[in-house]
Amino acid sequence: MSEQLGLMPAQTVGPYLHIGLRWPDGPYVVPEGTPGACWIRGRIVDGTGTPVVDAMVESWQADPDGRFDHPDDPRGARPPALEGFRGFGRSETDGQGWYRLLTVKPGSLPEPDGGTEAPHLTLSVFGRGLLHRLVTRLYFPDEPAANAADPVLCSVDADRRDTLLASPASDGFRFDIHLQGDHETVFFAV
Amino acid sequence: MTTQDTRASGGLVLPRYRRDDVETHPSLLSPGYKSTVARAPRHPLIYLPQRLTEVTGPLLGEGRLGALDHDLTRQHDGEPQGQRIIVHGRVRDGDGRPVPRTLVEIWQANAAGRYRDARDTWPAPLDPHFEGVGRALTDDQGRYRFITVQPGAYPWRNHDNAWRPAHIHFSLFGRAFTQRLVTQMYFPGDPLFFQDPIFNSVRDPKARERMIARYDHATTAPEWALAYEFDIVLRGRESTPFEDEDDDE
Numbered sequence: 202m203s204e205q206l207g208l209m210p211a212q213t214v215g216p217y218l219h220i221g222l223r224w225p226d227g228p229y230v231v232p233e234g235t236p237g238a239c240w241i242r243g244r245i246v247d248g249t250g251t252p253v254v255d256a257m258v259e260s261w262q263a264d265p266d267g268r269f270d271h272p273d274d275p276r277g278a279r280p281p282a283l284e285g286f287r288g289f290g291r292s293e294t295d296g297q298g299w300y301r302l303l304t305v306k307p308g309s310l311p312e313p314d315g316g317t318e319a320p321h322l323t324l325s326v327f328g329r330g331l332l333h334r335l336v337t338r339l340y341f342p343d344e345p346a347a348n349a350a351d352p353v354l355c356s357v358d359a360d361r362r363d364t365l366l367a368s369p370a371s372d373g374f375r376f377d378i379h380l381q382g383d384h385e386t387v388f389f390a391v
Numbered sequence: 392m393t394t395q396d397t398r399a400s401g402g403l404v405l406p407r408y409r410r411d412d413v414e415t416h417p418s419l420l421s422p423g424y425k426s427t428v429a430r431a432p433r434h435p436l437i438y439l440p441q442r443l444t445e446v447t448g449p450l451l452g453e454g455r456l457g458a459l460d461h462d463l464t465r466q467h468d469g470e471p472q473g474q475r476i477i478v479h480g481r482v483r484d485g486d487g488r489p490v491p492r493t494l495v496e497i498w499q500a501n502a503a504g505r506y507r508d509a510r511d512t513w514p515a516p517l518d519p520h521f522e523g524v525g526r527a528l529t530d531d532q533g534r535y536r537f538i539t540v541q542p543g544a545y546p547w548r549n550h551d552n553a554w555r556p557a558h559i560h561f562s563l564f565g566r567a568f569t570q571r572l573v574t575q576m577y578f579p580g581d582p583l584f585f586q587d588p589i590f591n592s593v594r595d596p597k598a599r600e601r602m603i604a605r606y607d608h609a610t611t612a613p614e615w616a617l618a619y620e621f622d623i624v625l626r627g628r629e630s631t632p633f634e635d636e637d638d639d640e
Binding site for chain 1: 402403404405406409410411412415416417418419421424425426427428429430431432433434436437438439440441442443444445446447448449450451455483484485486487496497498506507508510511522523524525560562566567568569571572573574575589590592593597598599601602623624625626627
């Protein structure tokens with residue numbers, strides 16, 4: 202094993218993260234008007250139940266075919282069939298702690314060992330008081346069979362699994378993120 | 392099961408990224424930094440094996456950059472107040488490989504220590520010629536370069552007479568979701584390190600030192616700007632199961 206260089210430690214984004222990280226098109230994983238597009242909205246709350254108004258969520262996901270336009274997808278990088286699909290979204294929270302992302306549901310993904318991962322988004326949460334990003338996953342409520350077979354969901358204690366499940370909303374899905382408390386969201390070490 | 396079997400069964404061979412050493416990053420719960428108390432999760436993080444979603448990531452290119460995004464001193468008609476500095480460095484992974492064509496975003500306070508934000512109420516002057524925002528892409532060797540001004544220190548009420556050491560926020564994507572990193576660049580010799588719980592949330596003194604830029608006299612611009620070098624190392628890859636084997640059999 203070769204000598205590893207020392208890694209750069211993480212630090213908080215602080216309260217003014219939106220100065221540098223706000224993109225006008227940040228929340229748009231797909232452009233408005235994309236067929237099948239849905240809004241994912243959610244509130245971030247802390248351990249006291251207070252909305253976190255100075256946080257940011259970033260999302261990353263496969264396209265509806267379950268592919269990534271990335272050279273490390275071993276099936277080969279493939280531009281998405283969906284016009285304007287970026288795979289990546291970024292939303293700061295508003296004055297009430299809400300973030301929002303306009304996207305399309307990703308496809309299922311093949312697993313290295315031959316299994317299948319249910320459609321999901323991976324999310325990073327950044328904010329004041331978070332010295333390192335928090336990583337979680339969002340799964341869809343209308344995929345009960347795929348979710349039941351998903352290896353990541355299955356690795357989580359049954360009584361906490363629902364924290365990774367979005368709920369239906371009028372124009373898409375809702376996914377709240379609890380940093381602490383009785384319903385603390387499951388966060389992952391990647 | 393051998394690796395050959397994995398491949399024969401149609402399995403995917405994914406790159407894998409080394410897990411970060413536990414001493415590298417700060418503890419999420421660092422009570423000296425008060426905002427962590429109600430925000431750090433109380434359950435331990437759950438180990439997530441890296442799969443397709445984690446070993447890929449957004450590859451954001453030139454489309455995210457404006458012509459002067461790398462030069463924070465030329466984004467307005469007039470020049471900002473303060474000491475001009477060149478900040479440059481290399482982005483590499485833990486194995487020393489450059490991370491090319493990756494987006495680097497920075498934001499910072501102005502020379503007086505104030506952010507351009509309505510919520511920053513510290514009564515230091517705002518500079519009409521300074522936004523405090525920059526973006527750049529690394530080149531093929533992983534190098535980036537910004538021109539900006541030396542940010543000021545500022546008080547922040549975390550504890551009695553609390554002051555943040557001067558710093559520039561850095562955001563990096565790397566090549567994969569596993570490499571995403573947000574950090575802060577500090578300046579050498581800052582007398583405020585001892586009392587800053589954010590800087591000191593990194594327990595390993597060597598890891599803390601990596602967040603301090605190096606004064607780089609060779610890169611200064613005579614009669615114009617000082618210079619600092621800030622190299623950033625993102626996590627490296629594990630060798631794949633096939634890399635060290637004779638794969639021709």
